[in-house]
């Protein structure tokens with residue numbers, strides 16, 4: 001596990017100070033110059049955006065580094081492949097009001113912020129119309145009204161973008177408003193921010209999550225054990241002390257984590273820092289990212305290999321999202 005060697009600092013400064021220029025990324029990591037023109041072209045499709053803390057975990061001079069591969073814009077993003085589309089999950093069909101995605105009966109997603117600290121090239125939200133779907137002002141009130149008037153909803157999932165881009169003050173107000181709705185029992189936060197900027201877990205945030213009456217879970221997004229820094233470990237320890245359940249969801253990505261040994265190490269490393277593996281998603285067929293895709297049959301073989309090496313509780317559920325179903329679709333490992 002690597003230490004970041006960053007002084008403890010203000011996460012908002014880290015967010016302002018992201019690397020967005022491919023030239024700078026190439027200089028810091030000492031990457032082969034011949035890859036730069038393609039990176040510049042592809043960053044016009046989806047901006048390069050990566051925190052310095054995350055770049056500090058990458059290997060220098062290695063264009064195939066599994067952390068770098070998640071953020072480096074590539075020529076292949078211009079390739080069109082049939083079935084790879086802009087809204088593969090058909091979320092547009094499940095938005096009762098701006099910023100709310102209600103697909104599953106007892107829980108809703110609230111899109112708290114359109115932005116992320118990092119732009120993952122494979123993200124199914126790379127084409128998402130964020131500007132129309134952030135909750136603030138009247139949209140926030142309409143979202144709360146929708147949740148208040150639907151007593152089937154037991155859980156609110158803060159999502160995005162990355163919901164932890166929002167300030168602690170804004171989060172506290174929203175969590176208070178949600179906790180005031182009697183039928184809401186659970187709060188979930190889907191975030192990658194603590195992974196890429198661990199200082200996001202502020203004392204204030206710990207206090208807010210620790211004191212709400214809602215049962216709270218944080219679902220992190222870590223795809224490779226090398227994303228786990230000592231700073232993230234400390235943040236996870238503090239969150240557990242605050243009573244927050246920690247889970248992880250990952251996505252299978254070609255040449256990043258599509259080997260059983262990498263997945264097994266990921267599950268073990270997560271558990272070492274108090275996180276249980278939750279989902280391992282098959283890739284969503286998003287336009288511009290088909291080079292990350294693997295065959296479903298290969299994913300099932302991968303899962304079977306993992307299952308033969310891991311205790312049941314460290315085996316993530318292999319799943320995919322098929323639009324218009326009442327839950328995620330679980331896929332069984334292909335055990336020979």
Ligand SMILES: *Cc1c(COP(=O)(O)O)cnc(C)c1O
Nearest residue numbers: 101102103104107108109157328
């Ligand atoms: C994935 C997802 C959820 C959460 O599903 P779980 O199986 O409970 O983790 C909720 N709402 C939407 C719209 C989702 O896409």
Ligand code: SF4
Nearest residue numbers: 116119120123161192
């Ligand atoms: S939503 Fe998650 S996967 Fe997508 S860019 Fe943001 S952090 Fe990455």
